[in-house]
Amino acid sequence: MDEPIRLEVAEGVARIRLNRPANFNAFGLEMISFLAHTLTDLAKEGSVSGVVITGEGKAFCAGGDLKWLAGSGKGFGALFHSLAAKYHQAILEIRRMPKPVVSAINGLAAGGGFSMALACDFRVIESSAVLRQAYTSNGLSIDGGGTYTLPRLVGLAKAMEIAAFDRPISAEQALAWGLVTEVVPDGRSFNRAVEMVQEIRTRPLSSFAASKKLFTDSFNTALERQLEKEREFLAWCADHPNGQEGIKAFLEKRKPSFK
DSSP: OOOSEEEEEETTEEEEEEOOGGGTTOBOHHHHHHHHHHHHHHHHOTTOOEEEEEESTTEEEOOBOHHHHHTTOSOHHHHHHHHHHHHHHHHHHHHHOSSOEEEEEOSEEETHHHHHHHHSSEEEEETTOEEEOOTGGGTOOOOTTHHHHHHHHHOHHHHHHHHHHOOOEEHHHHHHHTSOSEEEOTTOHHHHHHHHHHHHHTSOHHHHHHHHHHHHHHTTSOHHHHHHHHHHHHHHHHHSHHHHHHHHHHHTTSOOOOO
């Protein structure tokens, strides 16, 4: 039996493929639990300095598997409550990870797949791929942090429009709205996402980790506390070997050599 996700690590980049192509990589409890545990392990894995998430086959991820839910014989509310717990663990691991996480959107990203892509630090989408909020068309509300990330990416008014009308969003429209980082030709999203992680790796990951946490926490923090957190992280980075090397290289007018 195939694993629900496939993991490969090469040249410091963890490559995760959601592996239910016959179901457009829709996730049930097993698959999303596997993903959450994998992300938890990768966060602490010293040999990994970045993560790419993509889908096997023609889709990135169609979200929660409604057929699996319908066939379980249990109440929908209880099932969604259990599924969302593991799904949200995966989302939190993406946001807490002190390393870049890039989604390579190789096809449809809908529902939970849409929210998962938005939770990543960067999104590379193929030209024929489509984003779809999808929840409200099925009588559901948005989860996976979508109500947190979506208005921060596109603004409250546009987020409400996406939620209310649930129109398919093309790759070019997603780029224009700021939902994705880059549009690439079909078949190129995965390699381009790996390239982005490798480019970030040439810079100090300690600085990336500090910046990511500050940005993520900033929306729930008063200005005075945010300024204090910025001071704390700045001092931490300056004491880090990468910070010391960066300052020294600047003063010596040479290219830094980060670890």
